[in-house]
Amino acid sequence: MKIATWNVNSLNVRLPHVLAWLASEQPDVLCLQETKLEDAKFPFDAVQAAGYHAVHAGQKTYNGVAILSKHALADVSINLPNYPDEQKRVIAATTNGIRIVCAYMPNGQSLDSDKYQYKLAWLAALRDWLANEIAQHPELALLGDYNIAPEDRDVHDPAAWAGQVLVSPPERAAFQALTALGLTDAFRLFEDQPGHYSWWDYRMAAFRRNLGLRIDHILLTPPLKTICTRCWVDKAPRKLERPSDHTPVIAELKKI
DNA sequence: ATGGCTTATTGTATAAGA
Numbered sequence: 001m002k003i004a005t006w007n008v009n010s011l012n013v014r015l016p017h018v019l020a021w022l023a024s025e026q027p028d029v030l031c032l033q034e035t036k037l038e039d040a041k042f043p044f045d046a047v048q049a050a051g052y053h054a055v056h057a058g059q060k061t062y063n064g065v066a067i068l069s070k071h072a073l074a075d076v077s078i079n080l081p082n083y084p085d086e087q088k089r090v091i092a093a094t095t096n097g098i099r100i101v102c103a104y105m106p107n108g109q110s111l112d113s114d115k116y117q118y119k120l121a122w123l124a125a126l127r128d129w130l131a132n133e134i135a136q137h138p139e140l141a142l143l144g145d146y147n148i149a150p151e152d153r154d155v156h157d158p159a160a161w162a163g164q165v166l167v168s169p170p171e172r173a174a175f176q177a178l179t180a181l182g183l184t185d186a187f188r189l190f191e192d193q194p195g196h197y198s199w200w201d202y203r204m205a206a207f208r209r210n211l212g213l214r215i216d217h218i219l220l221t222p223p224l225k226t227i228c229t230r231c232w233v234d235k236a237p238r239k240l241e242r243p244s245d246h247t248p249v250i251a252e253l254k255k256i
Numbered sequence: 257a258t259g260g261c262t263t264a265t266t267g268t269a270t271a272a273g274a
Contacts, residue, residue, distance in 0.1 A: 009273080010263055034273085036264075061264055062272080107274060115272095147274070166274060199274070202261035213274075245262075245274080 001096060001253045003029040005143035005216055006237075007104070007199075007246035011035040011064070014244055015043055017237050022050050025234070027250060028070050029095060031102035031143040035064030042066065053095075057088040064088050065104050065144070071096040083125035090126075092133070097255075098224070099137030101130070103144035108165045116165060119147070123174035131181055134221055142183060142219040145246065148175045150185065153194035154214035166215060183219035186231035186251045198233050199246045207238055218251045227254040 004027040008014040011032060022030065035042065035058050042056040047068055057078040058064035065088060067073060073093040079085055092101040103126065106119035134140050148171045152158035161167045179185065187196070197212025206212065220228055230252040238247045 013263075034263095107272080109272080109274085145274095164274095201274070204260050206260095215274075242262085 001029075001098075001255045002027040002250055003031075003098075003100065003141055003143065003218065003253065004248050004250040005031040005033070005102070005145070005218060006248040007033040007145040007216060007244060009034050009036075009244040009246065011037055011043070011066075012041075013242065015046065017240055017243070019046060019050055021234075021237055021248065022052065022068070025248075025250070029100055030068040030248075031100065032066040032068070033064070033102070033104035033145045035066055036061055037064055055091060055093055057091045059086075059088045062087065063104055065091045065102045067091055067093050067095070067100055067102050069093075069095040069100070080122075080125050080129050082129050083122060085122070089122075094137065097139065098253075099133065099140040101133065101140065101142045101144075103142065103146070105145060105147045107147050108171070110165050111163070111168055120170055120174060123171075123177070127174070127177045127181065130178065134181060138221055139223045140221045141224055141251070142178070142217075143249075144217070145215060146175065146217050147215055148172065149213045149215050150175045150217075153192075154197070156195075156197065156211045156213065161213075166213060178219060182222055184222075184225045186218040186220050186225070186228050187214070187233070187249065189225070189228060190231055196233060198249055200238065202245050216246055216249045218249055220251070224253060228252070229254050
């Protein structure tokens with residue numbers, strides 16, 4: 001079973017990339033972030049024609065999350081019940097016996113921004129809600145754009161980024177609070193070296209120079225960690241015309 | 257060198273992303 005996450009930065013623009021990637025990679029589950037679409041405009045027909053069920057929680061212009069699955073999607077829940085929010089950043093569902101949580105975590109903008117306080121409060125609410133969710137669904141995966149590079153080895157130039165948003169100690173502490181729930185960063189089960197990223201700035205030829213950050217993650221509860229056989233970043237979509245600034249992260253689970 | 261791209265918006269410049 002392959003599960004994946006991809007911040008597409010507008011599904012309207014990126015739908016051809018997504019459909020091509022589904023066809024070539026055949027993931028069982030694909031979590032999308034930043035669809036930037038109202039639910040009425042989500043391309044359910046194209047996704048269904050590609051062989052996928054889909055659930056979406058979106059809004060105009062900003063945010064928006066979706067789960068695509070080859071398997072039926074049940075018990076869908078949207079947003080954090082303990083954090084009332086206009087912004088559509090979380091969708092969860094059960095598929096093929098696994099609880100999938102798809103999240104687009106706040107960016108934070110800068111440490112002196114109100115959005116940074118929102119980010120930290122949102123992450124605390126996510127943690128609290130996940131503690132319950134994991135208790136109810138021991139086989140759970142949290143996939144998405146975390147907007148946090150957990151460690152310096154996830155940053156192309158740690159000195160230049162030190163103390164900035166996406167790497168600041170309070171954000172990294174919030175990431176650690178998630179792993180303290182028993183969740184494991186699937187990518188780091190198999191790779192301990194720096195230089196592996198999931199996002200590159202559109203500017204400064206950052207992708208060609210591999211000036212990136214690893215901010216898209218797949219976290220697994222213990223039962224899924226034990227059956228995880230591989231986790232990798234697929235850089236191929238970042239090389240296409242008009243790419244998203246993020247690329248997919250995929251985990252393979254030895255299940256069914 | 258705080259710039260540099262990309263997306264969306266009842267647009268023609270601004271906001272936001274990361």
